[in-house]
Amino acid sequence: MASAVERTDDLVREYLIYRGFTSTLKHLDSEIKADKEKGFRVDKIIDQLQHLIQSYDLTGLKEYWTYLDRRLFSRLEDVYRPTVNKLRTSLYRFYIIHTVQMKNPEKTQEFFLKQVLELQAQPEWRDWFALPFIPAPEQNPSFSPYFSRQWADTFLVSLHNFLSVLFQCIDFGKMHLSSRLKKDEEMVHHKLPPYVQHMDRLGDTELSEKKNDSDPDTQTEALPDQTDSTNQTRVCDVGGASVEQPFIKLSQEEYIEHHSSIMHCRVDCSGRRVASLDVDGVVKVWAFNPIMQTKATIMSKSPLLSLEWAAKPNRLLLLGSGVGTVKLYDTDAKKSLYEMTIDDIHPRILSLACSPSGTSFVCSAAAPAAQSGVVMEGEAQVSAPVSGQLLLWDTKTVKQQLQFALEPGPVAINCTAFNHNGNLLVTGAADGMIRLFDMQRYESALSWKAHDGEVYSVEFSYDENTVFSIGEDGKFVQWNIHRCGVKQSEYSLSQDAVGPFVLSGYSGYKQVQVPRGRLFAFDSEGQHVLTCSSNGGNIYRLNKADAGLESVLSLGGHKAPVVTVDWCSAMDCGTCLTASMDGKIKLSTLLAQKP
Numbered sequence: 001m002a003s004a005v006e007r008t009d010d011l012v013r014e015y016l017i018y019r020g021f022t023s024t025l026k027h028l029d030s031e032i033k034a035d036k037e038k039g040f041r042v043d044k045i046i047d048q049l050q051h052l053i054q055s056y057d058l059t060g061l062k063e064y065w066t067y068l069d070r071r072l073f074s075r076l077e078d079v080y081r082p083t084v085n086k087l088r089t090s091l092y093r094f095y096i097i098h099t100v101q102m103k104n105p106e107k108t109q110e111f112f113l114k115q116v117l118e119l120q121a122q123p124e125w126r127d128w129f130a131l132p133f134i135p136a137p138e139q140n141p142s143f144s145p146y147f148s149r150q151w152a153d154t155f156l157v158s159l160h161n162f163l164s165v166l167f168q169c170i171d172f173g174k175m176h177l178s179s180r181l182k183k184d185e186e187m188v189h190h191k192l193p194p195y196v197q198h199m200d201r202l203g204d205t206e207l208s209e210k211k212n213d214s215d216p217d218t219q220t221e222a223l224p225d226q227t228d229s230t231n232q233t234r235v236c237d238v239g240g241a242s243v244e245q246p247f248i249k250l251s252q253e254e255y256i257e258h259h260s261s262i263m264h265c266r267v268d269c270s271g272r273r274v275a276s277l278d279v280d281g282v283v284k285v286w287a288f289n290p291i292m293q294t295k296a297t298i299m300s301k302s303p304l305l306s307l308e309w310a311a312k313p314n315r316l317l318l319l320g321s322g323v324g325t326v327k328l329y330d331t332d333a334k335k336s337l338y339e340m341t342i343d344d345i346h347p348r349i350l351s352l353a354c355s356p357s358g359t360s361f362v363c364s365a366a367a368p369a370a371q372s373g374v375v376m377e378g379e380a381q382v383s384a385p386v387s388g389q390l391l392l393w394d395t396k397t398v399k400q401q402l403q404f405a406l407e408p409g410p411v412a413i414n415c416t417a418f419n420h421n422g423n424l425l426v427t428g429a430a431d432g433m434i435r436l437f438d439m440q441r442y443e444s445a446l447s448w449k450a451h452d453g454e455v456y457s458v459e460f461s462y463d464e465n466t467v468f469s470i471g472e473d474g475k476f477v478q479w480n481i482h483r484c485g486v487k488q489s490e491y492s493l494s495q496d497a498v499g500p501f502v503l504s505g506y507s508g509y510k511q512v513q514v515p516r517g518r519l520f521a522f523d524s525e526g527q528h529v530l531t532c533s534s535n536g537g538n539i540y541r542l543n544k545a546d547a548g549l550e551s552v553l554s555l556g557g558h559k560a561p562v563v564t565v566d567w568c569s570a571m572d573c574g575t576c577l578t579a580s581m582d583g584k585i586k587l588s589t590l591l592a593q594k595p
Contacts, residue, residue: 042163046156046290053095056107058114061095072166087162089124090155096128097146100137108132156290161591164250245552246528247539247574247590252557253292255585257284261503262579264517267568268309269356273331274566274577275317276585277307279513283319285331288575288587296334300327305516308352308361310395318361318395320349326363328395340398346389350516351415355439357422359396364427365389366412386430388412392442402442406435415518419460424481426467428455434469436481448485451475456499457519462526470519474498476531476549489542491549496534501561503581513581517564521576523592524569528552530576532562536586537578557586 016025045068052061065088073084092115099107109132112119119125131137138147145151255276264277273295277283283298298319306320310328316337319327324347328337342349346365354361366388390404390413406413412430418439419426425437432453436446451471458469466478466488476497478489499515521530529549530537536556540549560582568575574590 042160042167043291045163046160049091049159053098056099056104058095058107058111061091065091076166083162087159091159092119093128093146094152094155096131097152100131101147105132153289160290161250165591245593246541247553247592249553249555250589250591252555252589253288253587254557255284255286255288255292255587256583257286257294257297258282258583258585260583261511261513261581262517262563262583262585263305264307265564265566265577265579265585266307266309266518267566267575267577268314269311270314271568271575274585274587275307275309275331276579277304277319278583283307283317283329285317292587296331298329306349306352308354310359310361311354311356312359316395318352318354320352320363321347322349323347324349324365326352326393338398340393342391342393342400343389346387348412350388351413351427353416353418353425355418355422356420360392360394360401362416362418362425363391363393364413364416365391366430386411388430390416390427404437404442405444407444407447414455414515415458417459419464424460424464426458426460428458428469428471430454432471434458434467434479436467446481446484448479450477450479450485456515459518459520459522462522468520468529470498472498476520493531496561497531497538499532499563501532501563501581503560511581513563515563517579518566519564521565521567522569523567523574530555530565530567530578532565532578534561535559537562537565537576537588539576553590555586555588557588558582558584560584 016022048064049061052064069084069088073080076084092111096108096111099105099111112129112132116129120129127142131143134140134143137143255274258276258278260278260280260282262276262278265274266276267274272289273285273287275283275285281300281302281304283300283304284294285296285298286292286294300319300321302325303322304319305322308318308320310316310318315330315332317329317331319329321327324343325339325341326349327339329335330337342363343365346367348366348368349363350366351364352361367386387410388406389410390406392401392404393399394401406429411433413427414430415428417426418424423439424445425439427435427437428450429435432449432451432455433447434450434455435444437443438445450469451473453472455469455471458467460467461478465482466480468476468478470476470493474493474495476491476493477487480486480488498519499513501513501515503511503513505511519532522528523530526542528539528541530539532538533554536554536558538551539553539555541552543550555576555578558578558580560580562578562580564579566577568577574592576588576590577585578588579585
């Protein structure tokens with residue numbers, strides 16, 4: 001809806017300019033600037049509400065919400081009224097918390113004086129009238145949840161999602177018609193999808209009553225963008241029955257700060273920041289909630305080959321180079337804390353993995369190679385290095401703790417991943433072997449030949465009884481870790497999902513990139529997997545091997561092959577990252593439809 005309105009506005013402007021109607025054009029621009037619906041751009045509406053809150057304009061805030069209610073919410077079916085009321089309550093509380101955090105008690109008291117007649121009869125406000133008289137409300141058990149960043153983010157997520165789906169579902173032609181027919185008391189009521197009734201998940205009462213986090217009604221979806229890209233089918237017909245799709249693509253944003261092919265793209269454990277690395281060695285640290293914004297740019301004199309977020313604290317970023325060093329970078333302070341010299345003989349740091357239970361990290365160091373990961377057409381293809389080491393380092397002591405034994409011999413480890421508590425480590429190597437390490441004893445527990453050719457990407461399954469791997473042979477395999485080398489499922493993937501990835505251009509130009517980053521990622525429940533494709537990411541439902549991979553959603557949006565993916569599951573928000581060879585990164589926001 002928003003993009004259609006903008007295109008229409010632009011067409012009208014072009015027509016007025018063409019006709020020379022400059023006076024009319026000025027009136028148009030003036031009215032657009034004063035448009036309370038902001039061209040149906042949700043981000044602009046949220047910005048306006050936040051501006052009114054930050055400027056302590058309580059009257060303006062009430063008037064703007066009343067306008068939205070009269071113009072939009074009143075035309076919904078009655079079943080959505082509780083959700084609208086709850087969003088309004090959260091908006092008022094968001095305002096009050098802001099006045100307290102900004103140490104402006106006059107505005108806090110002003111709110112209750114002006115709103116007493118409206119709110120005193122509402123039970124959800126009963127305890128709040130005591131807030132101005134509590135010395136430190138942020139430490140009071142009744143109010144402390146509302147001072148958390150989590151509550152603020154979740155409220156903005158809920159409001160943003162609600163408005164996005166509202167704009168996508170409402171027939172505005174009928175809305176305008178109903179406005180003209182008010183004299184006949186004709187009103188068009190609009191029906192939204194069923195899940196919209198529950199889009200306040202993790203909202204006011206859930207937080208204050210401290211419901212169980214495992215309750216599906218206390219979860220929330222991610223913040224959608226202003227782009228109008230919800231074009232996926234919500235319901236499909238199977239054998240005459242109506243079956244809901246597991247995900248709806250709410251929006252798709254594009255990050256365009258890189259100017260060369262992406263190698264790595266990872267979300268931190270909080271789900272709020274992304275670190276991306278391109279083949280020129282430029283690292284970008286950026287946020288996407290509530291808006292997309294670059295936080296730091298890291299330039300390195302030596303080539304960078306790998307990156308990983310630290311688990312504790314999550315502001316720290318590990319950067320592996322091509323000259324045998326790992327740099328620890330503080331993304332908040334925007335400075336390098338120190339640089340560790342790992343191995344001069346094996347200078348290429350191919351993979352990094354931080355233990356979720358401490359300050360240690362695993363580092364894969366490989367022998368030098370002429371191939372840098374990207375080669376041009378006509379250049380000699382050099383085989384992947386076979387010599388390498390797997391080391392354990394500590395970020396606190398900045399010392400190497402041990403070197404793992406790699407049997408049958410020293411080999412380059414391409415990919416590494418810990419399980420949830422750091423007790424197990426799985427690796428995939430250039431020799432096609434998967435090795436599982438016991439991190440309590442620091443020794444190899446299992447190893448088996450997994451692929452013909454290199455292992456490119458490996459991850460634990462959701463229940464951690466199996467591991468998944470993608471190899472050079474084009475196979476996506478699930479392995480049972482309780483029965484060494486036994487396949488539980490095997491699927492065949494196209495080169496688009498596995499690599500080497502090829503980008504063709506004019507005059508026979510061709511760029512080839514071998515896989516470096518994560519080639520697949522799971523959703524928060526491990527039932528769906530995101531893989532690379534030639535024009536975006538593909539999401540599949542995991543079935544048994546004989547049933548194959550069931551395609552459920554194509555994210556699309558790319559003009560060049562996607563070479564690495566990630567799926568943020570920190571808040572069950574369904575935020576998928578797909579990064580391509582033209583340097584573009586797409587952030588797709590999904591709405592999970594609970595069965």
